[in-house]
Amino acid sequence: MSSASWPPQLKDWVAKCLGQMTDANRKEAQDELRQVIADAFAAHTLWTTDWNGVQLQSLLPKPAPTLKRKLNDNPPATKKAKKSSLKQVTAGTASLDLNDQAALNRRAERFQREHEIERQKSRNSLKANVQNAHLFGNNSWSNSRSASPFGTTDEPEADPNVIDWDRFTIVGTSKEIFKDYLRLTTEPKPETIRPYPVLQETLVQLKNRWREKSSYPWICNQFKSLRQDLTVQRIKNEFTVQVYEIHARMALESNDMFEYNQCQATLKILYELGIPGKVEEFTGYRILMLLHSRNRSELNLFVGQLTPRQKADLAVKHALDVQRSLSVGNYHALFLLYTNAPNMGAYIMDHFIPRERVKALMVIVKAYRTIPLPFIQTELAFEDLESAIKFLEEHKAAHFTNPRNPNAEKILECKPAATYLAQVYEEKYRRVGIKGAI
Numbered sequence: 001m002s003s004a005s006w007p008p009q010l011k012d013w014v015a016k017c018l019g020q021m022t023d024a025n026r027k028e029a030q031d032e033l034r035q036v037i038a039d040a041f042a043a044h045t046l047w048t049t050d051w052n053g054v055q056l057q058s059l060l061p062k063p064a065p066t067l068k069r070k071l072n073d074n075p076p077a078t079k080k081a082k083k084s085s086l087k088q089v090t091a092g093t094a095s096l097d098l099n100d101q102a103a104l105n106r107r108a109e110r111f112q113r114e115h116e117i118e119r120q121k122s123r124n125s126l127k128a129n130v131q132n133a134h135l136f137g138n139n140s141w142s143n144s145r146s147a148s149p150f151g152t153t154d155e156p157e158a159d160p161n162v163i164d165w166d167r168f169t170i171v172g173t174s175k176e177i178f179k180d181y182l183r184l185t186t187e188p189k190p191e192t193i194r195p196y197p198v199l200q201e202t203l204v205q206l207k208n209r210w211r212e213k214s215s216y217p218w219i220c221n222q223f224k225s226l227r228q229d230l231t232v233q234r235i236k237n238e239f240t241v242q243v244y245e246i247h248a249r250m251a252l253e254s255n256d257m258f259e260y261n262q263c264q265a266t267l268k269i270l271y272e273l274g275i276p277g278k279v280e281e282f283t284g285y286r287i288l289m290l291l292h293s294r295n296r297s298e299l300n301l302f303v304g305q306l307t308p309r310q311k312a313d314l315a316v317k318h319a320l321d322v323q324r325s326l327s328v329g330n331y332h333a334l335f336l337l338y339t340n341a342p343n344m345g346a347y348i349m350d351h352f353i354p355r356e357r358v359k360a361l362m363v364i365v366k367a368y369r370t371i372p373l374p375f376i377q378t379e380l381a382f383e384d385l386e387s388a389i390k391f392l393e394e395h396k397a398a399h400f401t402n403p404r405n406p407n408a409e410k411i412l413e414c415k416p417a418a419t420y421l422a423q424v425y426e427e428k429y430r431r432v433g434i435k436g437a438i
Contacts (some may be wrong), residue, residue: 006046007274010037013051020059029058047274169234171195177202181225188232196235202226203243216254223247224259227266241270241277248282252347264289281343284315288348291323299323315342322349331360335381353381355429358395362421365414370401373410395428396420 006014014033021029033056040046172193179194194202206222223243230240248263264286271279283306290299303320310316318341325334334356338349357380364371364379373385382388385407392398397417400410 007051009051010046010049013054017056017059025058029056032056032058170232172198172229172233174198177205178222179225179229181221181228184228184232193232194229196233196239199226199229199235200239203239203246207246210250216250216256219250220247220254220256220259223250236270236273236275238276241267241275244270245278245282248285249344252285252344255347257351261289280310280313281315283310284313284319284343284345285348287316287319287323288345291319291326292348292352315345318342318345326356329359329363331356331363332379335360335379339381354391355425357391358421358425358429361395361397362418362425365397365412365418365421368414371412371414373400373412374408376412392417395424397424 014037017029017033036054036056037046040049170188170190170193172195173190174192174194175198176194177198179192202222203226206219206226210219223246226243227247230236230243244263244267248260248267251257251260251263264282267277267282268286271277271282286302287299290302303323306316311320318337322334322337325331325337335353338346338353341349360380361376364376373388376382376392377385377388380388382391389398389407389410392412397412397420399413399416401413402409402411
């Protein structure tokens with residue numbers, strides 16, 4: 001569980017708790033702090049809990065222990081002995097109170113010195129962080145990158161044993177708009193990394209180049225370089241989401257499922273951080289990809305977590321309808337959904353539609369002796385008769401009763417086609433390979 005996914009209120013609360021810890025209760029308080037956060041994470045309540053109202057029991061002031069001294073079991077028999085015993089007890093108690101008070105004063109002074117040392121360290125750490133704040137404006141730098149849990153308070157009181165990664169975050173200085181992607185093998189250098197304003201201009205230029213029909217391999221290379229510069233600078237905001245969404249759509253259009261799956265995996269993480277974007281659109285794509293991979297367990301888990309508002313969205317509703325049609329074997333509804341897919345859902349469906357066409361044909365040839373070719377074209381959503389014939393030939397099912405007639409008049413002979421369709425389905429579609437899936 002990374003602190004990058006913590007809400008700001010939780011980070012402030014953690015910083016406050018760390019500042020209240022002392023040497024006497026530090027271990028117990030840290031254990032309780034970890035347990036409280038772990039329980040909230042497991043219950044999915046990190047963002048809904050009112051952390052300002054949460055109190056660690058180990059940080060509550062403990063009552064002063066009562067000092068008891070066991071007196072002599074045999075009370076003095078005479079009045080003189082009683083007076084002597086009473087004087088001894090009174091003198092011992094007074095001496096004990098003075099010693100306890102002096103020890104408490106020394107302890108308070110020691111805690112005060114340690115508190116000042118930690119406060120000074122935190123101030124130095126905060127100054128290092130503020131140097132990068134100019135990239136985001138309005139002192140909102142902590143919202144656009146995964147900051148430490150105590151990076152948002154005015155005077156953070158950080159645990160000195162926790163590494164402050166913000167001190168090691170680099171800010172690029174390169175002014176190049178375009179830069180080839182190279183896998184990092186050494187520590188990145190600021191002079192080779194483009195800062196946030198330059199990256200924004202890069203995205204604008206790349207969208208213009210895409211409209212001008214630039215080659216996809218070059219566009220993809222530039223987007224990977226852009227994503228890399230965002231990653232090494234730990235920039236996670238709406239711009240980052242926009243970059244990954246645009247690259248994912250371009251990858252879908254270019255049939256590059258490897259890069260699409262990489263973008264989709266990163267977008268899932270960014271959406272979980274609460275960064276806004278086209279969440280419903282890519283939720284629909286994710287459902288369709290899980291249908292393509294036939295990953296039923298993950299699909300059921302993912303669909304079960306959808307909210308009513310998400311299910312009402314057009315893209316998500318379409319994907320759920322596709323799931324329903326596949327589950328009941330309603331190929332007529334499936335191909336109607338294929339021809340009316342919103343956004344870029346049809347690009348993903350293209351990857352499993354041939355498999356479903358074969359399954360639909362296996363049902364059709366069992367129900368009919370002969371079937372007109374135009375019916376197959378319409379029912380299975382082929383663009384034209386030539387595409388339907390080519391598909392049948394590729395799957396060894398092009399057996400016609402009148403092969404020399406025009407395509408519009410051809411009749412498919414079902415019995416010989418059924419034998420080959422089952423064999424081809426086992427060979428081509430029993431296993432699914434997903435490139436770049438995570």
